[in-house]
Amino acid sequence: MIQLSNVNKRFGTSSTAITAVDGVNLTIQEGKIYGIIGYSGAGKSTLIRLLNGLEQPTEGFVEVNGRKISSIGGRELRQARQKISMIFQHFNLLWSRTVKENITFPLEIAGVKKADRERKASELIELVGLAGRENAYPSQLSGGQKQRVGIARALANDPEVLLCDEATSALDPETTDAILDLLTSINERLGLTIVLITHEMHVIRKICHEVAVMEAGRVVETGDVLQLFQSPKEPITKRFVSQVTEPEDAKKVMSLMRQDYPDGILVKLAFVGERTEQPVLASLIREYPIDVSILQGNISQTRGGAYGTMILQLTGDPEATAKAIQYLHEQGVQSEVYEK
Amino acid sequence: MIETYLPNVDWTKMWDATVETLYMTAVSTIFTFVIGLALGILLFLTAPGHIWANKLVNLLTGSIVNIFRSIPFIILIILLIPFTKFLIGTIRGPEAAMPALIIGAAPFYGRMVLIALSEIDKGVLEAARSMGAKTSTIIFKVLLPESMPALISGITVTAIALVGYTAMAGIIGAGGLGTLAFLDGFQRNREDVTLVSTVLILVVVFILQFAGDFAVKRLDKR
Numbered sequence: 365m366i367q368l369s370n371v372n373k374r375f376g377t378s379s380t381a382i383t384a385v386d387g388v389n390l391t392i393q394e395g396k397i398y399g400i401i402g403y404s405g406a407g408k409s410t411l412i413r414l415l416n417g418l419e420q421p422t423e424g425f426v427e428v429n430g431r432k433i434s435s436i437g438g439r440e441l442r443q444a445r446q447k448i449s450m451i452f453q454h455f456n457l458l459w460s461r462t463v464k465e466n467i468t469f470p471l472e473i474a475g476v477k478k479a480d481r482e483r484k485a486s487e488l489i490e491l492v493g494l495a496g497r498e499n500a501y502p503s504q505l506s507g508g509q510k511q512r513v514g515i516a517r518a519l520a521n522d523p524e525v526l527l528c529d530e531a532t533s534a535l536d537p538e539t540t541d542a543i544l545d546l547l548t549s550i551n552e553r554l555g556l557t558i559v560l561i562t563h564e565m566h567v568i569r570k571i572c573h574e575v576a577v578m579e580a581g582r583v584v585e586t587g588d589v590l591q592l593f594q595s596p597k598e599p600i601t602k603r604f605v606s607q608v609t610e611p612e613d614a615k616k617v618m619s620l621m622r623q624d625y626p627d628g629i630l631v632k633l634a635f636v637g638e639r640t641e642q643p644v645l646a647s648l649i650r651e652y653p654i655d656v657s658i659l660q661g662n663i664s665q666t667r668g669g670a671y672g673t674m675i676l677q678l679t680g681d682p683e684a685t686a687k688a689i690q691y692l693h694e695q696g697v698q699s700e701v702y703e704k
Numbered sequence: 705m706i707e708t709y710l711p712n713v714d715w716t717k718m719w720d721a722t723v724e725t726l727y728m729t730a731v732s733t734i735f736t737f738v739i740g741l742a743l744g745i746l747l748f749l750t751a752p753g754h755i756w757a758n759k760l761v762n763l764l765t766g767s768i769v770n771i772f773r774s775i776p777f778i779i780l781i782i783l784l785i786p787f788t789k790f791l792i793g794t795i796r797g798p799e800a801a802m803p804a805l806i807i808g809a810a811p812f813y814g815r816m817v818l819i820a821l822s823e824i825d826k827g828v829l830e831a832a833r834s835m836g837a838k839t840s841t842i843i844f845k846v847l848l849p850e851s852m853p854a855l856i857s858g859i860t861v862t863a864i865a866l867v868g869y870t871a872m873a874g875i876i877g878a879g880g881l882g883t884l885a886f887l888d889g890f891q892r893n894r895e896d897v898t899l900v901s902t903v904l905i906l907v908v909v910f911i912l913q914f915a916g917d918f919a920v921k922r923l924d925k926r
């Protein structure tokens with residue numbers, strides 16, 4: 365569906381060049397919600413703008429749904445863009461137009477007849493839950509409502525791909541969740557491929573199937589979201605994962621725990637998918653002559669299944685403890701041991 | 705009653721002069737609006753990072769605008785006498801004032817258009833581009849509507865300046881209230897004529913300002 369091959373994007377003259385996107389290879393399957401996460405300045409926006417030709421790569425090529433975005437221009441590119449919609453962090457609505465007129469704008473661009481534009485706009489207003497507000501101006505709407513208009517506008521020309529550049533970063537947590545739910549339902553109902561940029565792992569966890577992690581212009585890690593939560597390889601990925609699984613700084617938590625629980629050893633377990641529901645702990649306690657206390661635990665729901673972490677304190681015979689940890693390994697539970 | 709206080713005022717003449725002033729202001733405002741918009745849009749779109757980014761055109765247009773904006777109007781009228789004679793065939797009367805009025809005001813308004821366009825959120829332009837909009841669509845459906853309140857308040861200021869310019873042009877015989885105030889009033893020591901002409905000019909200015917403010921208020925949905 366979407367293919368990037370050896371894509372480089374440099375800004376500026378050769379003496380002051382900034383490489384915003386550096387040697388990126390990426391394949392995004394049709395119908396997926398694909399997340400791209402990275403810190404500020406990682407090159408996420410530049411990367412997503414390459415997908416609709418708002419930027420052209422310095423090297424490499426970009427293909428979206430069979431169209432070589434990186435080598436077409438003019439009318440052909442404009443037509444391709446009608447099928448690659450975009451929503452924005454700051455919504456970018458036209459303040460001079462009402463909700464309905466904003467939504468019909470892309471249809472005007474595509475040359476759709478007035479009656480059809482009106483019909484389509486009404487449908488979309490219904491879909492995004494803005495019925496009754498069609499004649500309001502953007503200034504009369506809340507942030508969440510503005511983004512709903514942005515989404516309706518993006519869907520007007522029945523796009524194949526929806527690009528979201530930090531679409532929820534300007535919204536509060538509850539509104540963010542509502543918008544993410546809307547995107548999920550659009551993805552399921554319309555089979556639309558969604559590429560989503562964010563710096564919040566929460567967003568990735570909640571709605572993405574797959575994810576790419578970006579750092580300094582490079583894609584450093586890609587994969588299934590659950591997989592990535594289970595076994596993040598790169599340090600930056602681990603940091604992003606801990607955003608969701610450990611509300612506080614992991615090391616600090618562990619050392620505090622150490623102070624509070626000086627005995628035995630502390631083990632951090634990561635459960636993935638099915639196993640979160642399996643009674644691993646119960647059998648651990650039953651089968652090994654050790655004391656197990658749960659110090660902290662949480663579970664996060666991803667689209668591919670649940671992912672949880674738990675910090676245990678194991679006290680008792682060292683040999684039995686070692687065996688218990690061995691047992692956890694055999695059960696496929698990832699564990700990290702913190703010795704004294 | 706009126707005759708006692710304003711013995712020299714010829715109301716038919718006064719009315720004709722008012723109509724001439726209105727005519728000069730209206731026609732030159734319309735031309736100024738169109739030419740100023742074109743200049744402003746050209747300056748905006750040829751600036752670096754924009755759709756028609758072109759250093760040479762931008763610099764050239766910018767220089768022309770700046771030069772004509774800086775020439776005092778009264779000097780511009782004199783400089784333009786040969787051009788006016790060629791274009792209109794005479795240098796007297798309302799029509800003859802128009803080339804100078806327009807050439808004086810359009811660059812001034814062009815600058816205002818540029819400022820108005822620069823205030824449009826860049827994200828909105830990007831959104832339009834991401835939808836596959838052509839340049840003409842961006843101009844007529846994004847740039848102009850999104851900056852309309854500023855464009856209208858700009859043209860109001862410009863139209864008011866043009867009323868002042870028509871009065872100045874009156875000194876070289878363009879007609880209108882300026883000519884009446886200067887030739888009939890000032891030069892013949894008829895204070896009442898000067899007074900009434902001035903009051904009428906003020907009335908025209910107030911009406912323009914009121915209409916402009918009203919339109920801006922209605923258009924601004926921000």
Ligand SMILES: Nc1ncnc2c1ncn2[C@@H]1O[C@H](COP(=O)(O)OP(=O)(O)OP(=O)(O)O)[C@@H](O)[C@H]1O
Binds near residue numbers: 405406408
């Ligand atoms: N038009 C441009 N000209 C020059 N440099 C640019 C341009 N656009 C982006 N850059 C640079 O490219 C790098 C990546 O920018 P980009 O906007 O893609 O980052 P980002 O990951 O989207 O960051 P954020 O989360 O802050 O939006 C930055 O160093 C930025 O300064």
Ligand SMILES: [Mg+2]
Binds near residue numbers: 408409410530
């Ligand atoms: Mg960005």
